[in-house]
Amino acid sequence: MDLVSILATVILVTTIGTMVIGIGAYGAFKLRDKRKPKKKIVDDLQGEKVANEPIFLKRYVPEAATDAANEV
């Protein structure tokens, strides 16, 4: 067997192998994504909880106003 034939065989095996790995890895990636429903449910619940809250969570209150409120 000459060098080109050996290299050709290596490339053939590698190409088929990597395509199979590619399909397998894609399947694994999709499976992993599907296996996160619990997190999604938690996020949805959190989403419902915060849906009625203002977008900016930390409201800015001027110091002077806070002091006045405390004095009252």
Next chain:
Amino acid sequence: MELKQVSRYVWAITAVVGVVSVMAYLYNHARAMQGSFTVLLENIVLATMSYYLLFFLFLLILRYAILIFYSFMDHLEGLYKGRQKTTAIYQDDSLLPMISLVVPAYNEGVVIQAAIRSLLMLDYPNYEILVIDDGSTDDTYEKAMAVAQEQDKIPVRVITKRNAGKAEALNTGMSVARGEFILNMDGDSKLSSNTLRACVRHFDDPSIGAVAGNVKVINRENIWSKIQALEYVEGLAMARKAQSFMRAVNIIPGPLGMFRKSVLKQVGGYDHDTFAEDCDLTLKMLMRGWHIAYEPTAIAWVETPTGLLNLLKQRYRWTRGILQATNKHSQALWQPRKSGLNFYILWYMLFEGIMWPFSTLLGNIFFAYVGIQYGLSTLLFLWWLQLTVLDVVAAAYCVVIEEEDPALIFYAVTFRLFYINIIDVSKVFATIEEWRGNAMTWGKLDREGKL
């Protein structure tokens, strides 16, 4: 089912009916000739694929030749401009405009402090940092606030809001920014110290609406990240530089893009309807006639996925996002006169996004079949060799231009040997899923804090 989806299925059914009709005609023809239909069909399919792959190879060589040529022209232009005595407006420190750096952060607790501290070291006299905490569930806000409070020279503002995605966070940054220019980046990026000075000088030209920066991989720790490092170097030093010379930069990268605030507002900021909001925004700007410059010396160092599944997740999102953005502006695909350069930009994006991965996969299947069926595996080797030679030549050129580590050239061989085969499979599936309109989620990558 939406009308658009129905029309896609109608097209697909028409194509299948067309192919079946051709096959039926050939079958009758083969019977009339008293030959073997199977052999005839195999010959036709193999011949068609051979011609198609030859055409694809021609396009590929043309693409490499054009990109390398224009990239080199852009390089020469850069060198020439560097030697000229400049009379730029944005040269004197006292005249430099204010720039707002917008850092969207969602669960970036591991990296946010390092990211902000690196921003405080930038060489520029007039800028502010805006950290937009996009409703993180970790300690991103607290950590960002800690750095903001210990800082008194450069204004650092931290704004927290309900989680609504990166696009919304960047829009929030745009609405509260005080600067005339806005630099949008990722929460996990690190910028080179010259970034602001290097980018802002492009705005001397009033036709420039935005500047795209250079992106490099910081975590070169295993073969996946090293190949990605080469991919980034090639993508920017060759493709982006060539696009810059042609005034046709088609993506302002998420990790580093500087905009005129007025232009950002004019195009309505980032939209929420694609998963590649940076590509969509760039296309919106191009459609309005703005030019986009590329600044190779402004560098954003980013962390890339080091595992295969995370890498596929990223590429899957990129592929679908770019297809969504292209589809959104698809009217330019059919109006060459009205769209001008945008017509070519969109077709080029479709070539890279759809035709390239499908064709390389088709080539592999075709040559593997011929190799197994007829013992002609040498053909597959030659197919692989010619693509690898193209990759190695491009890699060597880019490494020299970017003054990168020469060891990266070696990864051009491994890139073609296994990496791109795996990625292309994912891209093809992503394209099919996008065509079918499957639902998808954002899929934020987990950060390891390598900055």
